[in-house]
Amino acid sequence: MSDATPHPQPVPRPEPQYATMDQQAEAASFGMWVFLATEVLFFGGMLLAYAWLRASHPDGVAEAGRHTKVVIGSVNTLVLLTSSLTMAWAVHAAEHGRRTALTRLLAVTALLGLLFLGLKGYEYHGEWAEHLVPGLNFQENGPHARTIELFYFLYFLLTGIHGIHVTIGIVLIAVMAVRARRGAFSAGYFTPVEVTGLYWHFVDIVWIFLYPLIYLAGRSGP
Amino acid sequence: MTTATVTGKPEEPVVATKNYLTEEGTTLRSWLLTRDHKRIAILYTLSLTVFFFVGGAAATLIRLNLVTPAGIFTPDIYNRLFTLHGIVMVWFFLIPSIPNTMGNFLIPLMIGAKDLAFPRLNLLSWYLYMGAGFLALFAILIGGVDTGWTFYTPFSSLYSNGYVVLALAAVFAVGFSSILTGLNFIVTTHRLRAPGMTWYRLPVFVWSNYATSVIMVLATPVLAITLLLVAVERLLRVGIFDPALGGDPLLFQHLFWFYSHPAVYIMILPGFGVISEIVPCFARKPLFGYKFVVWSSIAISVIGFFVWAHHMFVAGISLYAGLVFSLLSYVIAVPSAIKVFNWTATLHKGWISFDAPMLYALGFIGLFTIGGLTGLFVANLAFDVHVTDTYFVVAHFHYIMVGGMVSAYFGGLHYWWPKVTGRLYPEWWARIAALLIFFGFNLTFFPQFILGYLGMERRYYAYPPEFQAWNIFSSAGASVLAVGYVLPFFYLGWSLFRGKRAGSNPWAATGLEWKTPSPPPTHNFDRTPTVTRPPYQYRPEPEPQDV
Numbered sequence: 001m002s003d004a005t006p007h008p009q010p011v012p013r014p015e016p017q018y019a020t021m022d023q024q025a026e027a028a029s030f031g032m033w034v035f036l037a038t039e040v041l042f043f044g045g046m047l048l049a050y051a052w053l054r055a056s057h058p059d060g061v062a063e064a065g066r067h068t069k070v071v072i073g074s075v076n077t078l079v080l081l082t083s084s085l086t087m088a089w090a091v092h093a094a095e096h097g098r099r100t101a102l103t104r105l106l107a108v109t110a111l112l113g114l115l116f117l118g119l120k121g122y123e124y125h126g127e128w129a130e131h132l133v134p135g136l137n138f139q140e141n142g143p144h145a146r147t148i149e150l151f152y153f154l155y156f157l158l159t160g161i162h163g164i165h166v167t168i169g170i171v172l173i174a175v176m177a178v179r180a181r182r183g184a185f186s187a188g189y190f191t192p193v194e195v196t197g198l199y200w201h202f203v204d205i206v207w208i209f210l211y212p213l214i215y216l217a218g219r220s221g222p
Numbered sequence: 223m224t225t226a227t228v229t230g231k232p233e234e235p236v237v238a239t240k241n242y243l244t245e246e247g248t249t250l251r252s253w254l255l256t257r258d259h260k261r262i263a264i265l266y267t268l269s270l271t272v273f274f275f276v277g278g279a280a281a282t283l284i285r286l287n288l289v290t291p292a293g294i295f296t297p298d299i300y301n302r303l304f305t306l307h308g309i310v311m312v313w314f315f316l317i318p319s320i321p322n323t324m325g326n327f328l329i330p331l332m333i334g335a336k337d338l339a340f341p342r343l344n345l346l347s348w349y350l351y352m353g354a355g356f357l358a359l360f361a362i363l364i365g366g367v368d369t370g371w372t373f374y375t376p377f378s379s380l381y382s383n384g385y386v387v388l389a390l391a392a393v394f395a396v397g398f399s400s401i402l403t404g405l406n407f408i409v410t411t412h413r414l415r416a417p418g419m420t421w422y423r424l425p426v427f428v429w430s431n432y433a434t435s436v437i438m439v440l441a442t443p444v445l446a447i448t449l450l451l452v453a454v455e456r457l458l459r460v461g462i463f464d465p466a467l468g469g470d471p472l473l474f475q476h477l478f479w480f481y482s483h484p485a486v487y488i489m490i491l492p493g494f495g496v497i498s499e500i501v502p503c504f505a506r507k508p509l510f511g512y513k514f515v516v517w518s519s520i521a522i523s524v525i526g527f528f529v530w531a532h533h534m535f536v537a538g539i540s541l542y543a544g545l546v547f548s549l550l551s552y553v554i555a556v557p558s559a560i561k562v563f564n565w566t567a568t569l570h571k572g573w574i575s576f577d578a579p580m581l582y583a584l585g586f587i588g589l590f591t592i593g594g595l596t597g598l599f600v601a602n603l604a605f606d607v608h609v610t611d612t613y614f615v616v617a618h619f620h621y622i623m624v625g626g627m628v629s630a631y632f633g634g635l636h637y638w639w640p641k642v643t644g645r646l647y648p649e650w651w652a653r654i655a656a657l658l659i660f661f662g663f664n665l666t667f668f669p670q671f672i673l674g675y676l677g678m679e680r681r682y683y684a685y686p687p688e689f690q691a692w693n694i695f696s697s698a699g700a701s702v703l704a705v706g707y708v709l710p711f712f713y714l715g716w717s718l719f720r721g722k723r724a725g726s727n728p729w730a731a732t733g734l735e736w737k738t739p740s741p742p743p744t745h746n747f748d749r750t751p752t753v754t755r756p757p758y759q760y761r762p763e764p765e766p767q768d769v
Contacts, residue, residue, distance in 0.1 A: 015341075016336055016745060017330075017335060017336040017338070017414060017745075018414075019750075023414075026413055027339045027412075027413040027414070030409050030412060031339065031340060031405060031406075031409045034404075034408050034439055037439055038439050038442070038443045039443070041440050041441070041443040042443035042447055044443075044444065045443070045444045045446075045447035045448055045477055045480075046447055046451075048473075048476075048477065049451065049477075052462070052470065052473050053462060056470070134460040135454075135457075135459060136458070138460070146467070147468060149460060149467075150460070150461075150462050150469065153454075153460045154462070157450075157451070157454065
């Protein structure tokens with residue numbers, strides 16, 4: 001393949017605390033899993049707050065849910081799921097030492113991440129224009145105004161923190177793309193790509209929980 | 223005197239020429255950029271000592287204020303003092319105390335590894351801790367924070383004056399330091415054990431820190447998000463904890479205690495680990511019921527996640543919730559009791575010597591038992607209504623945190639001091655300090671059980687005159703305790719320069735950490751050890767020292 005490099009790949013050596021590269025790779029991916037466990041509980045606190053709000057004010061939450069921009073939310077779900085596909089594909093390419101494919105797939109993943117953020121920003125812009133931003137320009141009347149405000153408070157917090165995670169993911173993936181292009185990875189060594197992939201899939205999974213809770217909750221029933 | 227008299231010089235074991243204290247260089251830069259887990263442990267120990275004395279100074283002033291019923295400080299100053307004491311002692315001393323100092327130093331040594339799995343992350347965790355520490359001190363000393371360490375809403379989010387948001391940010395940051403440490407320990411324990419070091423050959427100290435790490439990783443993020451919510455609520459005046467804004471303060475308490483009760487086990491589990499090392503060594507017997515001790519640690523870390531609402535019995539949770547949480551709080555006493563019984567059984571028919579680490583360990587067993595049993599009192603719904611927010615509760619958790627955890631910290635500090643520094647500490651002084659701490663502690667906190675039972679509320683700067691006698695006892699005890707805590711600072715400092723050389727294994731202890739020179743070389747072992755035996759293979763007579 002055209003991926004073959006003219007000069008021999010540098011063989012990475014494990015850090016002193018590891019006996020082999022395999023041991024180091026196992027530790028790295030296990031470390032990411034443990035970190036993701038932390039992340040689950042981090043989002044879990046916010047989801048508990050959401051559950052409390054919905055349980056104590058079901059009507060208000062339903063009304064608030066109907067204010068959300070379900071089209072943008074759905075498109076974004078599609079974008080993020082596709083980016084997970086390209087990420088998984090990138091890891092597969094790395095496993096087989098296909099350097100060009102790896103670089104391109106990582107770049108596509110990062111671009112899809114950017115597209116997600118762009119759409120999210122557009123959505124925020126719309127919400128700003130509709131005076132739905134609590135604490136800054138919230139204006140809403142009616143019996144459920146307080147609940148809607150709290151819903152949007154949690155909405156901005158959840159999607160905002162998720163957005164920060166997406167941003168970090170994009171940066172990581174971009175770094176991986178640059179490193180892949182320079183030939184830092186081979187079929188024998190691609191742990192950073194794999195670990196970045198784990199993180200990216202997690203960010204995606206968080207969104208899979210957020211999407212129905214935010215966009216779909218208020219739309220069932222009459 | 224043996225051959226030493228012939229040469230006219232005291233007999234000193236040979237010191238390894240290359241050790242972690244000198245090998246990487248002795249410049250400040252070599253310390254601040256080190257990745258060696260042992261050096262990072264030293265950095266932590268030094269900074270923790272500073273915070274311990276800051277928190278202790280606040281405690282001293284609190285006890286000084288409570289000598290007279292009218293108090294000597296203004297209510298505002300008093301509120302800031304106990305907030306300073308609480309925040310600093312909980313997050314900047316107790317939570318990181320044993321894991322980040324001894325855990326950092328010993329876990330790789332005990333499992334036969336060259337370092338932790340992620341040395342850079344380990345250093346980052348120290349920098350987070352330091353940054354957060356300075357931020358917290360700045361917020362409390364310059365701005366003033368009077369919420370108590372619990373940051374209860376809506377007081378913290380609405381009414382409190384002072385730099386609450388900065389203090390929240392500091393605790394948020396130190397939480398990530400704790401998460402990274404926990405993550406590092408978990409991965410290290412799973413992936414870096416030496417050949418033959420099976421899970422059931424791990425010292426209990428490693429198991430305890432493993433159980434602690436699980437709590438750190440799973441509970442701390444909930445605290446982080448909770449404090450973030452409080453900060454946003456305070457800044458933007460929107461939020462879900464303030465009833466005036468449509469929120470619910472009980473939600474805050476649930477989220478806060480979901481972290482902060484397991485955090486109690488973050489503070490005490492590593493202490494169990496230290497005691498489980500010291501007791502077999504100074505009783506010259508294998509640890510009784512090793513697997514029970516191990517699994518009781520794991521049980522505590524799991525059940526610890528399901529008892530949080532016993533802090534909220536009078537906060538307005540339902541009676542049924544109260545019953546369930548009361549029952550679960552009784553259940554978690556079982557694994558703690560198993561440990562106490564196992565240590566006692568280890569002592570039974572042992573060849574016991576009363577060196578300073580053992581004095582601390584025995585003190586721990588007694589004080590922790592009192593703290594644990596009074597924990598059953600407050601797990602009881604009816605009794606808790608009577609003593610909620612009184613000094614009874616204060617005394618109860620100080621018996622666990624100070625009588626238990628701080629005793630274990632000092633015990634461990636003395637036990638591994640020769641390994642860390644290569645020097646022996648002066649035994650006589652150490653025993654005096656251990657006894658002072660034990661008696662000073664009891665004199666300080668036992669009267670508080672009585673005060674609380676009689677109805678003295680915590681966190682007030684003044685109290686009715688009939689409580690004065692017990693308060694004077696308590697403050698007198700605090701001064702004895704203060705002397706006990708300051709003493710080691712001097713004799714341990716002295717021993718750094720003048721202490722006798724320790725040799726690799728001054729206690730004739732088992733465990734891989736004693737198989738390498740003191741102080742250990744940078745990568746701990748010249749050759750990766752192979753483990754063939756379970757831990758604590760003590761025989762009931764002193765073993766000859768290995769040279």
